[in-house]
Amino acid sequence: MQKIPVHVFPTRADAATQLALETASLIKDNEAKGKHTVLGLATGDTPVPYYKELIKWHQERGLSFATVTCFNLDEYTGLCRDHPQSYWQFMHNQLFQHIDILPENIHMPSGTVAEADIPAHCHAYEQAILDAGGLDMQILGIGRTGHIGFNEPGSPIDSRTRAVSLDPVTREDAARTFGGLAQVPTSAITMGCGTILSAKRIVLMAWGNSKADIINQALNGSVNSSVSASYLQRHPNTDFYIDAAAASALS
Numbered sequence: 001m002q003k004i005p006v007h008v009f010p011t012r013a014d015a016a017t018q019l020a021l022e023t024a025s026l027i028k029d030n031e032a033k034g035k036h037t038v039l040g041l042a043t044g045d046t047p048v049p050y051y052k053e054l055i056k057w058h059q060e061r062g063l064s065f066a067t068v069t070c071f072n073l074d075e076y077t078g079l080c081r082d083h084p085q086s087y088w089q090f091m092h093n094q095l096f097q098h099i100d101i102l103p104e105n106i107h108m109p110s111g112t113v114a115e116a117d118i119p120a121h122c123h124a125y126e127q128a129i130l131d132a133g134g135l136d137m138q139i140l141g142i143g144r145t146g147h148i149g150f151n152e153p154g155s156p157i158d159s160r161t162r163a164v165s166l167d168p169v170t171r172e173d174a175a176r177t178f179g180g181l182a183q184v185p186t187s188a189i190t191m192g193c194g195t196i197l198s199a200k201r202i203v204l205m206a207w208g209n210s211k212a213d214i215i216n217q218a219l220n221g222s223v224n225s226s227v228s229a230s231y232l233q234r235h236p237n238t239d240f241y242i243d244a245a246a247a248s249a250l251s
């Protein structure tokens with residue numbers, strides 16, 4: 001018995017189509033009620049097909065993002081917005097520059113806040129989420145360490161937005177995009193597990209064999225701090241959208 005509903009799709013494109021449809025319906029339903037939609041977004045390879053689908057919804061089916069407010073999960077410490085590997089750049093290239101979201105509705109932790117100001121910056125990020133009405137829907141990938149956002153092993157279930165050190169496995173996985181391990185930042189600012197769990201709806205996506213073992217642990221292991229994604233078992237409205245390869249370790 002899976003504790004979290006798992007949807008296994010033939011391809012990642014099929015999963016992305018389904019999730020984009022759900023997102024578009026949420027945006028349109030809220031818009032009809034005169035409400036904004038608050039999305040929590042992820043970076044990395046995983047959500048790229050989903051962002052492609054959202055762009056299609058905008059360009060081909062007229063879906064407007066003018067009533068959408070976005071909060072991203074994380075940003076690398078030390079990278080300015082213009083840095084090619086910053087998540088600010090990633091989100092603009094993969095999604096924001098292709099849709100009609102208003103710049104003032106885009107929120108991401110800053111990678112260049114002075115160390116002494118990080119706690120206040122993180123507190124303000126949490127407050128901004130609350131002021132927006134909370135996260136309607138949080139999109140997640142999963143790291144091979146079981147991280148959601150950059151909540152590496154040991155992150156408490158009630159953790160909030162804060163600075164964290166990146167696990168060596170996470171840095172190794174990022175080395176390719178950074179052109180070498182030495183270039184990968186050692187820390188980041190991330191929403192906490194508690195921030196993520198406060199979302200009304202959560203969908204975690206995962207593709208490929210490299211995620212199969214950690215997906216099995218997150219779904220079937222005990223809820224514990226060595227796999228942050230296992231905390232999602234405690235959330236009442238989480239689904240996993242995965243492809244057959246990522247499902248290959250499930251019994």
Ligand code: F6R
Nearest residue numbers: 042043044045046141142143149
């Ligand atoms: C990204 C994030 C991470 C990634 C995870 C998977 O904002 O917070 O948790 O979702 O590292 O990365 P990919 O998708 O590149 O395998």
